[in-house]
Amino acid sequence: MALILFLAMSLALSFTGPAFCATLDVYVIDVEGGNATLFVFPSHESLLIDTGNAGAAAPRDAGRIMEAVKAAGLQQIDHLVITHWHGDHFGGLAELAAKVPIREFIDHGPNVQPGELADTFLRTTYPQLYASAKHTVAKPGDRISIAGADVRVVASAGQVIKTPLPGAGMPNPFCVNFKPGDNNAEDPQSVGVHITFGKFRTIHLGDLTRNKEFELMCPDNRIGTVDVLLGLHHGQASSNSEVLVYALHPRVAIMNNGTRKGGEPDVMKTVHSSPGLEDLWQLHFSVLSGQEYTVPGMFIANTTDDQQPGMPIAPTPAPAPGPGAPPPPAHNGPAYWIKLSAQQDGSFTVANARNGFSKTYAPKR
Ligand SMILES: [Zn+2]
Ligand SMILES: [Zn+2]
Numbered sequence: 001m002a003l004i005l006f007l008a009m010s011l012a013l014s015f016t017g018p019a020f021c022a023t024l025d026v027y028v029i030d031v032e033g034g035n036a037t038l039f040v041f042p043s044h045e046s047l048l049i050d051t052g053n054a055g056a057a058a059p060r061d062a063g064r065i066m067e068a069v070k071a072a073g074l075q076q077i078d079h080l081v082i083t084h085w086h087g088d089h090f091g092g093l094a095e096l097a098a099k100v101p102i103r104e105f106i107d108h109g110p111n112v113q114p115g116e117l118a119d120t121f122l123r124t125t126y127p128q129l130y131a132s133a134k135h136t137v138a139k140p141g142d143r144i145s146i147a148g149a150d151v152r153v154v155a156s157a158g159q160v161i162k163t164p165l166p167g168a169g170m171p172n173p174f175c176v177n178f179k180p181g182d183n184n185a186e187d188p189q190s191v192g193v194h195i196t197f198g199k200f201r202t203i204h205l206g207d208l209t210r211n212k213e214f215e216l217m218c219p220d221n222r223i224g225t226v227d228v229l230l231g232l233h234h235g236q237a238s239s240n241s242e243v244l245v246y247a248l249h250p251r252v253a254i255m256n257n258g259t260r261k262g263g264e265p266d267v268m269k270t271v272h273s274s275p276g277l278e279d280l281w282q283l284h285f286s287v288l289s290g291q292e293y294t295v296p297g298m299f300i301a302n303t304t305d306d307q308q309p310g311m312p313i314a315p316t317p318a319p320a321p322g323p324g325a326p327p328p329p330a331h332n333g334p335a336y337w338i339k340l341s342a343q344q345d346g347s348f349t350v351a352n353a354r355n356g357f358s359k360t361y362a363p364k365r
Pocket of ligand 1: 030031032284302303331335
């Protein structure tokens with residue numbers, strides 16, 4: 001009887017396909033300076049943070065997310081976090097929900113930055129999407145239930161956790177040099193998620209801004225250190241203060257920037273001077289970096305449709321925002337993700353789907 005059971009189980013396991021493995025896999029998907037980050041756990045459960053851009057870009061971005069969903073062998077998204085109500089984060093949601101079932105919708109609550117796009121979406125579309133699923137308004141300290149990992153909300157709706165994560169809570173020496181900064185009403189509302197998988201730790205804070213980073217990390221560091229820092233608010237200077245980046249002490253950072261969004265010189269300086277940083281990976285070349293600040297191309301997943309023969313050494317200043325601003329370099333053709341695969345022992349591999357380059361980071365001593 002035991003032998004039959006064993007044989008039946010091995011047979012069942014052998015049919016679960018390529019996604020059955022012992023790693024936590026993270027697909028950092030190119031949505032052109034928006035966000036879409038897909039986590040696939042060994043239990044086969046999935047967490048997607050954000051769904052890319054709105055408007056004409058929504059079908060493109062939903063399609064790019066679906067490529068990762070298929071590569072991971074998923075039939076559904078178990079948990080979706082929309083970090084905040086900006087079009088580069090919830091934009092592709094309706095298009096994505098038409099392609100794959102989403103079982104739980106997690107957000108910070110109502111939009112606090114009045115605007116036609118988000119307000120119309122929240123009034124007319126969103127309630128229909130979660131009508132046959134679960135809808136959760138996240139509070140700091142909440143757990144997202146996923147077998148074999150601790151997935152914790154550390155920020156939501158402008159509030160941050162008050163109690164340090166296990167092992168964290170030491171005074172943060174970088175708080176004395178903090179320079180405050182904020183930009184708009186919704187970014188500081190971002191849902192931030194911290195994930196512990198064995199000895200591996202990672203964090204994605206949406207577009208959480210500097211002032212909230214300070215509340216989360218000062219005077220005591222309530223997060224501790226992480227192996228990989230994800231997102232970085234596209235590499236924009238309204239986030240990424242030293243109180244966050246330095247104190248998290250990431251070995252690797254993966255930036256969700258666009259062709260002319262993020263990768264800003266001030267952020268590149270902070271990340272590259274962060275103690276213990278081994279590598280920064282970028283979803284895109286950014287003209288805001290120039291060669292002066294960019295990482296080598298092997299660490300960059302995407303270029304542009306119309307590739308330029310050379311990148312200027314000096315960073316290109318961002319044009320004044322408004323209707324007269326020229327469009328950023330376009331990238332609507334084939335897009336590539338950066339894939340992170342983490343092991344329980346804390347080791348992990350980062351791979352660039354564009355050029356096949358990958359690098360394995362051994363467990364910390
Ligand atoms: Zn792109
Ligand atoms: Zn954003």
